Amino acid sequence: MGSNQSTPKISAQDRAILDMKNQRDKLRQYQKRITVITDREKSIAKECLARGNKEKALLALRQKKYQESLLAKTDSQLEQLEKLTSSVEFALVQKDVLYGLKQGTQVLQQIHREMGGLEAVEKLMGESEEARAYQQEISEALAGQMSNEDEDEVEDELERLEQETVVLPKAPSQGLGHEVVHDAADGIVDDHDLPDVPTSIAGHDPERLQKQRERAKARKIALNA
Amino acid sequence: MATASSSLTTSSMFTFPPTYSFPPFFSPQPNAQTRSAQLSKWSSLVQSYCRHHRIFKLLLSDALESPLFHNSKLMRRLSAHDAKAVVDYMTSKEGGNRAEWIGPATEKASAWIWWRRPEEWAGVLEAWVDGTGQKGTVLTLYELVEGEATENQEFHGMDMEVLRKSLGTLVKKGKAQVFGGEGQEGVKFF
Numbered sequence: 001m002g003s004n005q006s007t008p009k010i011s012a013q014d015r016a017i018l019d020m021k022n023q024r025d026k027l028r029q030y031q032k033r034i035t036v037i038t039d040r041e042k043s044i045a046k047e048c049l050a051r052g053n054k055e056k057a058l059l060a061l062r063q064k065k066y067q068e069s070l071l072a073k074t075d076s077q078l079e080q081l082e083k084l085t086s087s088v089e090f091a092l093v094q095k096d097v098l099y100g101l102k103q104g105t106q107v108l109q110q111i112h113r114e115m116g117g118l119e120a121v122e123k124l125m126g127e128s129e130e131a132r133a134y135q136q137e138i139s140e141a142l143a144g145q146m147s148n149e150d151e152d153e154v155e156d157e158l159e160r161l162e163q164e165t166v167v168l169p170k171a172p173s174q175g176l177g178h179e180v181v182h183d184a185a186d187g188i189v190d191d192h193d194l195p196d197v198p199t200s201i202a203g204h205d206p207e208r209l210q211k212q213r214e215r216a217k218a219r220k221i222a223l224n225a
Numbered sequence: 226m227a228t229a230s231s232s233l234t235t236s237s238m239f240t241f242p243p244t245y246s247f248p249p250f251f252s253p254q255p256n257a258q259t260r261s262a263q264l265s266k267w268s269s270l271v272q273s274y275c276r277h278h279r280i281f282k283l284l285l286s287d288a289l290e291s292p293l294f295h296n297s298k299l300m301r302r303l304s305a306h307d308a309k310a311v312v313d314y315m316t317s318k319e320g321g322n323r324a325e326w327i328g329p330a331t332e333k334a335s336a337w338i339w340w341r342r343p344e345e346w347a348g349v350l351e352a353w354v355d356g357t358g359q360k361g362t363v364l365t366l367y368e369l370v371e372g373e374a375t376e377n378q379e380f381h382g383m384d385m386e387v388l389r390k391s392l393g394t395l396v397k398k399g400k401a402q403v404f405g406g407e408g409q410e411g412v413k414f415f
Contacts, residue, residue, distance in 0.1 A: 010404045010413060017363040018404070018411035025367040089362065 013092060020085045027078045031071060038067045156216035239277045241292075242270060251301040253310070264314040271311065272323055276340040281384035282327065284335045285309065312336050337387070346380060346391035351400065353378055354414045363411045366392075366403075 041064035048057035115121060244250045244266050254260045274293050275283060285308055288294050294303040303311070315324035316336070325337040341349070350369070354360060357374075368374065370388055375381045380388070392412055395401035405411045 009402050009415065014363050014411075014413055015404070018365065018409070021363060021365045021368065021411065022405070022409045025365050025371075028371075029367075 013088065017085060017088055020081060020088070024078060024081050024085065027074050027081065031074055031078075034067050034071045034074070038064045038071070041067065152212055152216060155212050159213050159216075239274060239292075242266070245270065245296060246299065248299055248301055251296065251299070251303055251307075253307055261319075264311060264320065267311040268315045268320050268323055271315065271338060272340040275338040279382065280338060281387045282335055283312075283324075283338045285312070286334065309333050343387060343391035344394045346383070346387065347394045349378075349380055350391060351395065351414065353380070360414050363413050365405075366410045366412060369412070 041060045045057040045060035045064070048054070048060060250263065250266070254263050271283070271293065275281070285305065289302065289305060289308055294308050296302065312324050312326070312333070314320040315338070316322065316326060322342070323339045325339065326333055327335045327337060339345075353375070354364075365372075366385065366388055370381065370383055370385065389403070389410075392401055392403050395414070396403055399415065401412055401414045403410055403412050
């Protein structure tokens with residue numbers, strides 16, 4: 001019965017536990033036997049007393065007492081045995097828990113190794129921080145700066161349209177691609193109508209306008225260069 | 226061991242089916258159809274009787290004198306031959322394999338009455354082990370049958386041989402392992 005393919009599932013510990021449990025069973029059986037004996041001695045004592053044989057009754061009771069002391073002893077032994085058995089079983093559980101912890105730690109370490117250690121993480125975090133900062137710069141360059149410059153340019157153009165209608169044609173050629181150069185003339189005509197809207201803003205602050213014009217000129221020069 | 230003789234005396238009231246008070250029930254019926262119905266009635270009577278008295282091994286000679294095969298009120302009894310026929314029927318496939326002769330086939334003196342077949346017992350045991358979280362722990366066969374922990378279980382006090390048989394079906398399925406020396410076996414459920 002015990003020698004088919006699933007035998008290895010029974011470990012030496014299992015056998016040791018079985019031995020202890022068998023021992024416990026034997027003690028239990030022994031206790032049963034003693035209980036039967038004490039009961040019998042008691043009935044013997046009663047019988048003897050009924051027959052007036054005090055001596056024999058006493059003997060039987062003494063016998064009973066002795067058996068009872070044995071019973072108490074086996075009780076404590078049984079307790080010891082059960083304690084030991086549960087300790088062993090608990091230790092086995094602990095072993096399993098430890099094994100589980102070990103396994104988990106290994107997996108965790110493996111994952112950490114795959115992540116390349118703390119340095120790599122720090123490096124990566126630094127890099128991503130840099131990249132983010134860079135992205136921020138780009139965004140600013142694209143959004144923030146553009147809006148400033150756009151504003152300036154729009155205002156510039158307004159200014160120029162207002163005052164330097166003859167010099168203007170050159171301006172769009174910078175802002176737009178070269179293929180648009182041809183349309184420069186048209187642009188002038190179209191733009192000619194525009195001024196109405198911004199005049200109020202342009203007229204608001206002559207000093208600012210002046211500055212912007214200067215700035216625009218400087219930029220134009222720089223771009224031309 | 227729950228032999229027939231010891232268990233038959235320790236009985237609370239068992240209510241026999243109405244057919245038990247019907248005299249022709251005790252003599253073999255000539256008509257094949259009636260005979261088959263009669264045997265099936267006997268089979269269920271033997272099973273419920275054994276279940277009630279927790280008889281695992283039925284000793285035919287004892288049973289013939291017991292109320293099972295002997296209706297003292299009717300003064301009717303099953304003959305040894307007819308009792309054997311009933312058990313024979315129970316061992317057959319037609320009778321649902323509810324019995325099994327013990328020893329050589331020619332003897333037919335005692336039989337296992339499977340009011341619960343070993344694999345059915347195995348299911349009960351397994352459910353108990355599962356329900357009490359004892360998978361993977363070593364249990365002695367003695368404590369399964371006689372232990373305090375199983376006192377209110379159906380398999381408490383069950384025949385050791387039947388226990389071994391039902392554990393055997395679990396072993397075959399790889400759900401348990403029996404080990405240890407003769408009379409000191411332990412079992413580990415998986």
